[in-house]
């Protein structure tokens with residue numbers, strides 16, 4: 001085995017699509033809001049008003065990065081809640097206008113399972129297929145529209161194969177189509193994998209709703225936001241107090257919200273250099289692994305993909321065995337999404353782009369950050385190149 005190179009956590013971390021560490025700057029900004037300025041932002045006294053002011057400030061900062069108004073930002077507990085709220089909130093609010101929504105086969109389960117819940121409630125859902133490169137064609141979305149469609153949800157970038165969807169073009173087509181029929185269709189995008197990699201401007205994208213999750217961009221876990229364009233019909237699904245202008249009940253997570261705003265600004269400021277650094281490592285990983293391992297197949301479009309995403313399949317290799325081998329070598333990586341990694345289900349995304357069940361079970365996702373090094377990249381390539389033939393020969397020996 002190649003000599004391992006370890007960081008302080010004794011891990012070479014290449015799973016940034018699953019989660020990222022909280023940056024020191026973010027942790028420092030959050031610190032005062034745990035024990036010192038701990039007030040409930042809904043209370044009247046000064047201690048509480050400190051928390052209120054911090055939340056208001058964070059709201060404006062997040063809005064600025066997204067090209068939105070502060071009043072259009074709803075803080076949530078993360079990407080899952082934002083996606084659930086977007087789908088259920090709009091579909092239920094517009095139920096009298098129609099019972100059809102459109103999404104894609106490659107969405108995160110936070111969208112897919114919300115869509116299935118809507119089906120149970122009597123809605124019709126069309127799941128548009130991507131092409132074999134993992135891209136959803138705007139025409140395919142436009143073709144799925146019906147007079148009773150009220151919502152379209154298409155992710156900005158896929159969390160497994162990194163493919164970037166033409167959301168702005170999809171939004172343009174959907175709006176044109178709806179306008180012809182004298183209707184409106186709300187457009188949601190799950191942009192959870194976007195910050196630090198892609199521009200996320202709600203007007204450039206042309207969306208009415210957009211989901212983010214702080215822990216994907218060096219913010220804390222358990223906090224996110226849902227952008228809701230002014231005037232978009234929305235029925236709250238988390239009900240109770242009047243927080244977030246009656247759109248999401250519950251005492252606000254002040255440290256989390258403050259941390260997310262600092263992290264989002266930092267991710268946006270660092271984006272050009274970080275994206276270039278990641279893309280160079282991504283391309284070296286893809287080229288190195290493809291060259292050294294027979295039969296490597298790249299999943300997802302080679303160019304229209306996140307700068308930090310590598311997703312490859314190795315015929316004859318069970319992903320679990322490879323991930324265990326990598327872990328022993330000190331490398332944290334994943335197969336498909338973290339959520340499916342614990343189950344034996346093949347990735348729904350890989351199946352949707354035409355992979356066989358066995359290819360879908362043999363995938364490795366490496367997602368880098370600008371904090372990874374060229375030395376780490378070399379070590380990962382060497383380790384994968386050593387492990388894959390070993391696993392193949394062990395599997396061959398078991399069969400014979």
Ligand SMILES: Cc1ncc(COP(=O)(O)O)c(C=O)c1O
Nearest residue numbers: 078079080108110159190192213
């Ligand atoms: C594309 C996408 N959407 C939604 C989520 C869910 O976000 P959270 O972990 O904040 O609930 C994730 C996280 O894995 C994701 O990658």
